[in-house]
Amino acid sequence: MAGNNGGVQALLRQQYIPHAIYIHCYAHKLNLVICDVTKEVPYLSEFYSIISKIYTYFHKSSVTNEIFKLVQQRLNLDDGTERSTDARGLLLALNEPLFIVTIFIMDRLLGKIKILSDQLKSKSLDFGTAHSLISAVINQISELRNEEEFSKLYDQIIEFSGENNIDLNNKMKERRARKTSTRFNNCLITCTIGQREEINNKNKYRIFVFYPVIDSILIEINDRFSKTNMDILRSVSSLSPDSSKFLEIDELKALCNVKIGYSIIK
Numbered sequence: 520m521a522g523n524n525g526g527v528q529a530l531l532r533q534q535y536i537p538h539a540i541y542i543h544c545y546a547h548k549l550n551l552v553i554c555d556v557t558k559e560v561p562y563l564s565e566f567y568s569i570i571s572k573i574y575t576y577f578h579k580s581s582v583t584n585e586i587f588k589l590v591q592q593r594l595n596l597d598d599g600t601e602r603s604t605d606a607r608g609l610l611l612a613l614n615e616p617l618f619i620v621t622i623f624i625m626d627r628l629l630g631k632i633k634i635l636s637d638q639l640k641s642k643s644l645d646f647g648t649a650h651s652l653i654s655a656v657i658n659q660i661s662e663l664r665n666e667e668e669f670s671k672l673y674d675q676i677i678e679f680s681g682e683n684n685i686d687l688n689n690k691m692k693e694r695r696a697r698k699t700s701t702r703f704n705n706c707l708i709t710c711t712i713g714q715r716e717e718i719n720n721k722n723k724y725r726i727f728v729f730y731p732v733i734d735s736i737l738i739e740i741n742d743r744f745s746k747t748n749m750d751i752l753r754s755v756s757s758l759s760p761d762s763s764k765f766l767e768i769d770e771l772k773a774l775c776n777v778k779i780g781y782s783i784i785k
Contacts, residue, residue: 546640569613616689625732628732
């Protein structure tokens with residue numbers, strides 16, 4: 520759709536409307552922000568893998584099978600099947616302190632993004648309002664990036680863990696230590712090669728999960744919803760008679776400055 524050469528928007532501009540402005544779906548762009556954040560923060564890929572496995576585990580179960588498994592659990596029985604093995608593995612993953620902390624962090628941050636996503640899907644939303652909503656979410660997420668806000672969140676995690684008999688001091692399952700390949704001997708390594716920092720206390724949760732997730736979200740949002748693009752879209756919005764800033768000169772300047780030939784709002 521968005522390809523510069525073979526995308527639908529490119530073909531339409533080449534053959535029919537050369538000066539058309541292509542605008543990528545805002546809700547989809549916001550979804551891409553989360554996808555990119557997952558790639559940037561090391562533990563998040565594992566976190567989402569666990570979430571996906573939980574969904575798959577329960578989604579495959581019929582009502583009868585659910586009742587059967589519940590009875591087995593109450594009787595402390597184990598059928599020795601692959602599903603029982605999967606269940607034990609998922610239970611271990613769910614009880615890991617890092618998973619508990621991460622799910623609280625993602626709930627806090629994605630909750631704000633979910634509200635924005637729902638608003639961006641509205642058929643009546645104009646670009647000016649979208650700009651205001653996106654800016655507001657950026658400010659809200661930025662304000663969370665401090666030690667005080669994380670301490671408040673961590674207090675909630677401690678309370679939840681206490682109510683559900685979860686030991687936050689429980690050590691994660693020991694992972695086999697990875698050895699550095701011999702081909703790196705006598706080399707200066709400036710990036711990770713598979714090793715992962717052990718994240719097991721409040722300070723590390725903040726430094727290696729909370730801050731990186733916030734930073735990645737802000738970087739991706741600012742990249743995909745750049746000020747230049749947003750100013751142009753606000754100008755387009757001001758062309759509508761329904762806009763509160765209809766045909767205001769200051770609002771139209773950004774659109775007037777767009778160079779002919781560069782007509783893609785990324």
